[in-house]
Amino acid sequence: MSREITITTLKYNPSDENSKPTFVDYKLEETPGMTLYIALSKIKATLDHDLTSDFVCRAGICGACGMIINGKPKLACKTLTSEFKDARIELLPLPTFKLIKDLSVDTGSWMKNMSMRVNSWIVTNEEYDISKFEKRIEPEVADEIFELDRCIECGLCVAGCSTAIMREDFVGAVGLNRVARFSIDPHDSRTDEDFYELIGDDEGIFGCMSLLACEDYCPKNLPLQSKIAYMRRKMVKV
Amino acid sequence: MSQENVVESLLGETTQKKKSRIPARLDFLQSATGLFLAIFMIFHMLFVSTILISKDFMLSVTKAFELNFIFEGGSPVPVFIAISIVFVVFIFHAFLAMRKFPISYRQYLRLKTNSDLMNHGDTKLWIIQVVTGFALFFLGSIHLYTMLTNPGNIGPYASSDRVFSDLMWPLYIVLLIAVEFHGSIGLYRLSVKWGWFEGEDSKVSRKKLKKAKIILTVVMLTLGVMTLMAYMKIGYDHQENYGEKYMHTTEVNHAN
Ligand code: HEM
Numbered sequence: 244m245s246r247e248i249t250i251t252t253l254k255y256n257p258s259d260e261n262s263k264p265t266f267v268d269y270k271l272e273e274t275p276g277m278t279l280y281i282a283l284s285k286i287k288a289t290l291d292h293d294l295t296s297d298f299v300c301r302a303g304i305c306g307a308c309g310m311i312i313n314g315k316p317k318l319a320c321k322t323l324t325s326e327f328k329d330a331r332i333e334l335l336p337l338p339t340f341k342l343i344k345d346l347s348v349d350t351g352s353w354m355k356n357m358s359m360r361v362n363s364w365i366v367t368n369e370e371y372d373i374s375k376f377e378k379r380i381e382p383e384v385a386d387e388i389f390e391l392d393r394c395i396e397c398g399l400c401v402a403g404c405s406t407a408i409m410r411e412d413f414v415g416a417v418g419l420n421r422v423a424r425f426s427i428d429p430h431d432s433r434t435d436e437d438f439y440e441l442i443g444d445d446e447g448i449f450g451c452m453s454l455l456a457c458e459d460y461c462p463k464n465l466p467l468q469s470k471i472a473y474m475r476r477k478m479v480k481v
Numbered sequence: 482m483s484q485e486n487v488v489e490s491l492l493g494e495t496t497q498k499k500k501s502r503i504p505a506r507l508d509f510l511q512s513a514t515g516l517f518l519a520i521f522m523i524f525h526m527l528f529v530s531t532i533l534i535s536k537d538f539m540l541s542v543t544k545a546f547e548l549n550f551i552f553e554g555g556s557p558v559p560v561f562i563a564i565s566i567v568f569v570v571f572i573f574h575a576f577l578a579m580r581k582f583p584i585s586y587r588q589y590l591r592l593k594t595n596s597d598l599m600n601h602g603d604t605k606l607w608i609i610q611v612v613t614g615f616a617l618f619f620l621g622s623i624h625l626y627t628m629l630t631n632p633g634n635i636g637p638y639a640s641s642d643r644v645f646s647d648l649m650w651p652l653y654i655v656l657l658i659a660v661e662f663h664g665s666i667g668l669y670r671l672s673v674k675w676g677w678f679e680g681e682d683s684k685v686s687r688k689k690l691k692k693a694k695i696i697l698t699v700v701m702l703t704l705g706v707m708t709l710m711a712y713m714k715i716g717y718d719h720q721e722n723y724g725e726k727y728m729h730t731t732e733v734n735h736a737n
Contacts, residue, residue, distance in 0.1 A: 472679070
């Protein structure tokens with residue numbers, strides 16, 4: 244038995260002078276296994292060609308479809324409309340990131356700044372020879388690094404973080420996780436002192452107030468609580 | 482003005498082109514002072530609640546704090562020193578933790594909206610901590626100052642008179658609620674912040690920590706309310722003899 248669902252979204256185009264932020268209701272019929280990605284595609288195809296939201300992979304890998312779904316930061320492609328018993332779903336764009344239009348935000352520029360800020364790459368004093376295999380590392384260590392590398396930069400940890408919401412220059416769990424990833428990588432020769440130069444301030448590790456929304460809303464279930472605590476313990480000793 | 486400070490304030494780095502270590506020290510001290518106060522809160526409750534056992538027992542505990550095993554009849558000086566230390570740590574903790582308050586309308590609005598929309602447990606707990614922390618500026622200071630100026634005036638009757646006849650009880654009710662919530666949430670936060678008791682699976686240990694936090698709040702609040710009621714009752718019965726000091730039953734028998 245299918246039911247009618249109502250999806251309310253914020254519509255606003257900041258680059259259009261005449262546009263004012265308004266909430267718009269869309270009513271549509273729920274289909275079996277419908278995700279919000281499917282629902283939004285249907286709205287765009289049949290009800291409102293002007294509605295803007297981002298999608299690429301539809302499978303929780305690209306991180307493009309993050310939005311606030313009934314108050315919580317989630318990926319639209321991983322959220323089933325059937326989760327909402329009262330058949331009402333309210334959508335907002337992710338806060339903190341620059342709004343492009345409606346539900347579409349620019350996470351890319353934010354993530355690029357963050358990557359530059361935390362020097363999100365391997366730094367080594369060893370001569371690198373690309374014709375040779377990389378230095379071998381223990382499988383357990385590799386697993387741990389790959390685990391942290393699963394971050395898709397969707398921005399949900401930043402959108403859920405009250406620290407980031409209040410203080411826009413906070414590096415966010417995504418940035419701290421990145422530093423943790425390089426700090427455990429034996430290929431990287433940076434020391435704790437070097438990492439302190441990147442995150443040893445109130446916009447970095449010491450700004451985190453441990454509210455743990457990052458941990459709770461990460462769609463990839465990254466161990467953010469544990470890795471932030473790990474970096475904090477290291478950085479406080481420097 | 483030190484040139485080191487001028488350089489750091491201008492450039493955000495020291496003359497050695499390094500980041501300052503101060504933020505690390507401040508974060509550590511914020512946690513250390515919080516931990517000290519939370520542990521103090523627990524022991525403080527244990528000591529004041531001795532009144533639930535008996536007046537005599539409470540008196541011997543206060544006398545022990547007055548170091549009556551060294552000074553004949555006890556001295557208020559050690560109590561004064563202990564309260565001074567707690568007061569200094571308390572002020573220092575407030576000074577450090579205050580840095581996290583939302584301090585503009587915009588920050589307040591963003592925090593409140595985010596928290597209301599998400600309805601996320603730990604975010605709400607933090608807001609409780611900010612609100613109770615703010616209340617503690619006033620409640621805690623009044624209490625600590627009162628004790629600082631009455632270090633020799635703590636005991637079964639003296640304290641009960643203060644609670645009842647001196648009308649401290651309305652303040653104590655609010656202080657009790659504020660400090661118990663603030664302290665137990667604070668201990669939970671310290672654990673997740675520094676990764677204490679994390680074990681193999683941080684998700685499992687976090688659930689346990691949260692349960693421990695709730696138990697701590699409930700136990701401390703229950704004990705606190707019972708203790709406050711006990712002092713109220715004694716203070717009520719003793720209002721005619723306001724100011725009279727309690728004598729240990731063995732001494733009373735002796736006098737007779
Ligand atoms: C004027 C008094 C106080 C104020 C303004 C205050 C404020 C705060 C604030 C805003 C936080 C959160 C800090 C953060 O998220 O990083 C905090 C943390 C904490 N507070 Fe207080 N507080 C006060 C008194 C107390 C007292 C009396 C206790 C003990 C019962 C206490 C124990 C703690 C603990 C254990 C923490 C966690 C520390 C941390 O996160 O590093 N505080 N306090």
